[in-house]
Amino acid sequence: MGWLWAIIVGFILGLLAKLILPGKQHSPIWLTTLMGMIGGIVGNAIARAIGIASTPGIDWGRHGLQLAAAVVLVFLGEMAYMSMKGGEQKA
Structure with a gap:
């Protein structure tokens, strides 16, 4: 259960960090979650x-x-x- 909780919190921290950062991020959700966990x-x-x-x-x-560290890591x-x-990829 501890790992599941870490993944959920990492996912939320990663998404919040992506919202704080300006511009569009191209990294996949697994990388965002991992950076949020770290x-x-x-x-x-x-x-x-x-x-x-x-x-x-x-x-x-x-x-x-935690959020500040997640922003830097994302x-x-x-x-x-x-x-x-x-x-950078062109949209």
């Missing part, structure tokens, strides 16, 4: 390192760090994907 892990690690990993109530700081994943595909 962003969640990185965000949790940063929150733990600065002491806000568990707070009473909703952990807005941790969730914000952007980097998009750049890597497009460079492997041979540049």
Whole structure:
């Protein structure tokens, strides 16, 4: 059940990151989900390192760090994907 939850949260974080980034992203949904999952892990690690990993109530700081990490990783994943595909595709 833990992996299923990680995939769902990664999917949501990845989609939110795609919405935040300007322009059209061409990366596939599996890459977006993977970058969202990794962003969640990185965000949790940063929150733990600065002491806000568990707070009473909703952990807005941790969730914000997860989303920020996901935005950076989706952007980097998009750049890597497009460079492997041979540049930007014309629509």
